[in-house]
Amino acid sequence: MADLDVVEPITLPNWLTDTPLGEGAIERYERALARPSHRERWKYTRVKKITGLRSLPAIRPDLSGHEQAGIVVTENPDHLDLADLVSIQRAPEAFAQLCTQPLLHIAVSADLSQPLHLSYRGSSWPVIIDAAPNVKLTLTEAYESDQAQQQTLWLRLGANSLVTHARNSFYSTALHWQFVSVQAHAHSHYRLHNHALASSLRRQDTQIQLVGDGAHAELNSAVMVAERLNLDQQITIEHIGAQTSSHQRVHNIIADRGQSTFNGRIHIHNGAKKSNAQLSNKNIGLGASATINTKPELEIYNDDVSCAHGATIGRLDDSQLFYLCSRGVAPAAARRLLCEGFLHQCVDGPLADTARPALIGPLQDMSMA
Amino acid sequence: MSLLDVRDLHASVGEDDGQAILKGLNLQIQAGEVHAIMGPNGSGKSTLANILSGRPGYRVTRGTLSLDSEDLAVLEPHERAQAGLFLAFQYPVEIPGVSNMEFLKASTDSLAKARNAEQPDAAAFVRHVRTLAESLDLDPQFLKRGVNEGFSGGEKKRNEILQLLLLDPKMAVLDETDSGLDIDALKVVAEGVNRYRNDNNGVLLITHYQRLLDYIVPDVVHVLADGQIIQSGDKNLALELEAKGYTWLT
Numbered sequence: 367m368a369d370l371d372v373v374e375p376i377t378l379p380n381w382l383t384d385t386p387l388g389e390g391a392i393e394r395y396e397r398a399l400a401r402p403s404h405r406e407r408w409k410y411t412r413v414k415k416i417t418g419l420r421s422l423p424a425i426r427p428d429l430s431g432h433e434q435a436g437i438v439v440t441e442n443p444d445h446l447d448l449a450d451l452v453s454i455q456r457a458p459e460a461f462a463q464l465c466t467q468p469l470l471h472i473a474v475s476a477d478l479s480q481p482l483h484l485s486y487r488g489s490s491w492p493v494i495i496d497a498a499p500n501v502k503l504t505l506t507e508a509y510e511s512d513q514a515q516q517q518t519l520w521l522r523l524g525a526n527s528l529v530t531h532a533r534n535s536f537y538s539t540a541l542h543w544q545f546v547s548v549q550a551h552a553h554s555h556y557r558l559h560n561h562a563l564a565s566s567l568r569r570q571d572t573q574i575q576l577v578g579d580g581a582h583a584e585l586n587s588a589v590m591v592a593e594r595l596n597l598d599q600q601i602t603i604e605h606i607g608a609q610t611s612s613h614q615r616v617h618n619i620i621a622d623r624g625q626s627t628f629n630g631r632i633h634i635h636n637g638a639k640k641s642n643a644q645l646s647n648k649n650i651g652l653g654a655s656a657t658i659n660t661k662p663e664l665e666i667y668n669d670d671v672s673c674a675h676g677a678t679i680g681r682l683d684d685s686q687l688f689y690l691c692s693r694g695v696a697p698a699a700a701r702r703l704l705c706e707g708f709l710h711q712c713v714d715g716p717l718a719d720t721a722r723p724a725l726i727g728p729l730q731d732m733s734m735a
Numbered sequence: 736m737s738l739l740d741v742r743d744l745h746a747s748v749g750e751d752d753g754q755a756i757l758k759g760l761n762l763q764i765q766a767g768e769v770h771a772i773m774g775p776n777g778s779g780k781s782t783l784a785n786i787l788s789g790r791p792g793y794r795v796t797r798g799t800l801s802l803d804s805e806d807l808a809v810l811e812p813h814e815r816a817q818a819g820l821f822l823a824f825q826y827p828v829e830i831p832g833v834s835n836m837e838f839l840k841a842s843t844d845s846l847a848k849a850r851n852a853e854q855p856d857a858a859a860f861v862r863h864v865r866t867l868a869e870s871l872d873l874d875p876q877f878l879k880r881g882v883n884e885g886f887s888g889g890e891k892k893r894n895e896i897l898q899l900l901l902l903d904p905k906m907a908v909l910d911e912t913d914s915g916l917d918i919d920a921l922k923v924v925a926e927g928v929n930r931y932r933n934d935n936n937g938v939l940l941i942t943h944y945q946r947l948l949d950y951i952v953p954d955v956v957h958v959l960a961d962g963q964i965i966q967s968g969d970k971n972l973a974l975e976l977e978a979k980g981y982t983w984l985t
């Protein structure tokens with residue numbers, strides 16, 4: 367795509383210049399924009415739309431639960447070494463964000479009894495969360511504005527830590543970009559519950575690196591794309607440490623004239639012996655002209671692994687439909703119930719109770735004929 | 736007029752003209768009666784059940800079927816259920832993500848609405864369903880799981896009987912509900928069917944085993960072969976079939 371050739375100029379902020387990440391950052395950024403993997407990630411969505419969000423004023427996210435013992439919040443730290451956490455190559459456009467906005471650093475050094483909650487009132491500062499080794503925490507995110515906006519989030523999971531992360535994205539009007547990058551150290555456990563409606567365009571980038579031996583990631587995602595709306599989800603899981611495991615279940619419903627893109631990439635590095643990766647992406651199209659792009663990609667660089675990887679595009683199941691109708695449920699209500707069931711299989715975690723009704727909201731207004 | 740009245744029924748399955756499976760079937764069941772249908776594999780027993788319930792892909796090519804004087808052939812599957820027909824499936828379908836309780840509530844509410852009856856109060860409904868589950872030796876935990884999801888064969892069949900008791904139809908068609916049940920489960924299922932029976936409703940039992948008929952005593956036993964009823968008799972016919980098989984009839 368033509369717009370990929372245009373390099374958006376960036377300048378390094380002071381806090382970055384003398385750090386390892388800052389070294390040669392501009393050149394690395396420009397090279398990354400030209401890489402084939404970058405082009406692949408932006409095959410169905412114009413990157414210009416997303417990088418254009420950088421010109422919006424960004425505001426500090428509202429926090430709650432941050433007054434618990436064990437949390438230290440710093441605005442614009444003077445010095446922060448992010449060399450191992452932030453990869454320019456994997457996501458140059460997210461790095462650009464980091465250079466443009468003030469940032470918020472949250473260090474968590476003790477188990478949290480309450481969730482740490484981030485609430486966004488529009489385009490937001492980048493957030494970096496450092497979970498110390500052995501801590502357990504729950505992170506929740508919600509969006510309070512229907513304006514065009516972007517958020518970038520980097521999470522570092524220390525060894526043996528457990529992070530449960532839930533995100534409800536339900537405003538369905540404006541352009542929205544959500545970027546999450548996770549780095550999981552030895553035997554840490556990252557769980558993401560992603561519940562989203564589509565919008566005029568909602569782009570969700572999720573990049574997870576299982577760097578430590580025995581690190582584990584679990585991702586459940588339920589997405590409802592209502593008529594004429596669009597959601598583009600790009601998930602990359604890199605297995606780097608030995609005996610790492612990942613388990614992903616992604617269910618999408620796409621209404622007539624809606625568009626959904628799912629790119630699920632699993633990359634198993636040479637050192638990731640005895641790793642296990644599972645990905646199941648199921649899509650149900652309603653109506654004759656739903657657009658569904660799904661591409662599971664598997665790159666394996668050692669032969670001592672087990673992977674199960676599958677994507678399906680289909681319609682509601684006729685025998686399930688008949689079973690419901692044979693019990694007196696009218697076809698439209700039966701279809702709605704099946705859609706709900708399909709989505710609810712991927713709804714769980716701390717925000718599940720609000721997610722369930724919100725996800726099926728658009729189905730109530732559809733004829734389901 | 737019979738409760739269930741099937742006359743000269745011809746039916747086919749599949750695309751276009753399909754394959755003729757039922758070839759002139761007659762069956763009249765009066766209120767208060769239990770009829771059993773036995774017959775070789777592939778003779779058309781499940782096809783009859785599917786035709787009665789209006790399953791897509793199954794077509795009536797000749798003849799009539801009615802329930803309580805209402806023409807079934809013109810009704811959609813959900814309208815047939817609302818008219819009082821119930822089919823216990825030979826192979827109950829699994830629906831992950833839709834909890835059994837949610838499913839039972841949706842069915843009950845739909846039928847209540849069609850009958851212009853009041854929808855049951857949610858708490859009372861849950862209590863009622865739990866009691867029914869316990870009476871069928873089904874752990875009430877099953878009600879929270881997806882419809883039939885991961886249920887054993889026997890649990891699925893008991894779940895069908897739970898629905899029968901809950902929805903209380905005029906006419907129940909049970910397609911091999913006894914298949915795959917152990918002796919204790921068979922007794923539980925039979926007890927459930929007997930509990931359902933009354934002078935105003937009817938039962939059509941499709942079965943391969945005479946044993947079921949020791950527990951649910953039929954008024955009439957029919958033999959279905961090659962799409963027609965070729966013999967009818969009392970419960971002793973089932974004993975005779977058990978001893979001699981079907982070949983002496985065909």
Ligand SMILES: Nc1ncnc2c1ncn2[C@@H]1O[C@H](COP(=O)(O)OP(=O)(O)OP(=O)(O)O)[C@@H](O)[C@H]1O
Binds near residue numbers: 749754774781
């Ligand atoms: N959907 C279908 N498409 C094509 N053929 C079908 C279909 N359903 C049934 N048939 C055929 O119709 C015939 C009758 O099948 P049916 O299931 O009614 O038999 P049955 O008497 O219930 O057998 P069983 O005792 O094995 O359950 C069989 O030859 C079967 O293969």
Ligand SMILES: [Mg+2]
Binds near residue numbers: 780781782825910911
């Ligand atoms: Mg059969």
